Amino acid sequence: MSTTSISPINKYLIWIRSAGRCQYIGCNKELHTDILTKRNFNQAYIAHIIADQPKGPRGDNILSPQLADDISNLMLMCDAHHRLIDKVDVLGHPESVLLDMKKEHEERIKNVTNIQPDRKSYIVSYNANIGSNTPNVSYPMVSSFLRPDYYPAKDSSIELGLVNSLDRDSDLSFWSTELRNLKMKFDRFLLPMIKSGEINHISLFAFAPIPLLIQLGVLINDMVAVDVRQKRRIPDTWAFGDDIETDFVYSENTRSLKTVALKLELSADITDDRVEKVLGDEVSIYSIRIQNPTNDFIESRRQIRDFGKKMREVLNVIKKNHSQDTTLHIFPAIPISLAVEVGRVWMPKADLALKIYDQNSKLGGFVETIFLKHE
Structure with a gap:
């Protein structure tokens, strides 16, 4: 005592x-x-x-x-x-x-x-079924990862996912159901707060099939500052480390002006025959890749920014080489954060329309999922 x-x-x-x-x-x-x-x-x-x-x-x-x-x-x-x-x-x-x-x-x-008052960030979470897996991206799981750069604006997240969905990405109704839900929730819960100026910064935590993440990036676009987080496996974290550089390599194999594809080979290699299986032999194939593709290489915000710049550069090259009426077929093998970045850098009024494909073993390879029309 x-x-x-x-x-x-x-x-x-x-x-x-x-x-x-x-x-x-x-x-x-x-x-x-x-x-x-x-x-x-x-x-x-x-x-x-x-x-x-x-x-x-x-x-x-x-x-x-x-x-x-x-x-x-x-x-x-x-x-x-x-x-x-x-x-x-x-x-x-x-x-x-x-x-x-x-x-x-x-x-x-x-x-x-020590976090300054202007470092307030709204947590936005989005999850959708990936195969038979149902990811859980909840406020208690991710809120601690904002510090020391930001602090949560409120004690809950703005959730855009469809809760307890039984649909799988191999089901015919999956993509239309998920797209409709994502658009409705974005328009109802997030867009008004962005337009009113209530939200100045978003911390985005997402876990979903790549095409849906690209669509989410299109919806958010550049209307508000967004810190897109990347879930890493080793170590198990959503936190970013020190800035590091990644060399994103661009290449092209131009064979046709009518059919154009872009491979995003960052999580895994995509051989040309997998694209040709879907689009036929007469296809111009462009590629953005890294030396050793892996799904766990994003460690810093700089890598996401650098990829966005490279993606913007390649979209401009493809638009220059092909007609404005051409549709660009996207075959992605990319981490979560870069999928969102694809959608954010795509400009509906200036870029080619996009058809987004998703690898699905149950359906025999890449399948068409989302069509993003240019305005």
């Missing part, structure tokens, strides 16, 4: 540094509001890392009196975790463990509160 009277200044400091939350790792409980009644009252305990008495938990003959009222030795805790570290499991909570908890909590609070 502590016998030290903590000075008012240190009481204020520990509340400020902890943001009024329990500093025990994984707890983070608000200590000024009752979870049931929502009434405000103080539920906090100020715990000593090194006890203020030599015979107390983690006590020391020299350090106990020195650190009895030292902010570096104090933690804000809920009743349960205060009892845990001082009575129930003292040996399991040595000084080093508690110091790490305190440091992690206070650094996290500092990082969050």
Whole structure:
């Protein structure tokens, strides 16, 4: 039991540094509001890392009196975790463990509160069935990945996906159902907020078949600033790392002015015969690729921007080489973020119309899914 009277200044400091939350790792409980009644009252305990008495938990003959009222030795805790570290499991909570908890909590609070007010971002999530898999892109799963660059504008996401859909991407009705739902939800829940100026920045978290992601990019276009996130497998994260460069290589094999295809070979190789199986032998085939295609290579925002520039460059070349009335057939093998970027850089009034194909093993290869007409 502590016998030290903590000075008012240190009481204020520990509340400020902890943001009024329990500093025990994984707890983070608000200590000024009752979870049931929502009434405000103080539920906090100020715990000593090194006890203020030599015979107390983690006590020391020299350090106990020195650190009895030292902010570096104090933690804000809920009743349960205060009892845990001082009575129930003292040996399991040595000084080093508690110091790490305190440091992690206070650094996290500092990082969050360092974000400027203009870094508010609305989380938009979109998911659709991929084969037999139903992805889950929910607010609790993704909201923490905004920091330290942005903070959530609200405590929920704007969800554009179709909940509990039983359709699969091999079903005839899948594409029309998903496209109709995506357009309706975008027009109802997102577009009015963009047009009114309420939304200035979007953090987009999506997991869906590539053609639907391209359509989502078309809908968002450049109306608002968008931070398109990329789900990575190794490590398992939606966070971006340091800026790195990727060399996006463009090539062309021009054989026909009437039929034109663009392969996006970034997650996997696409051989020409797979395109010719769909479009026939007389087809001009363009390609954007990287040296070693893989679905986990996007690590930074710069890679997405660089791909967008390359995509815009290639669309201009194709438009120059072929008639405005030509339809460009897109065969994509690309990561999530780049699929959205394809839609965002495509200009309906200036570029060729697009037919988007999707690889589906159940249907025997690439199949036509979406037709984006130019205006």
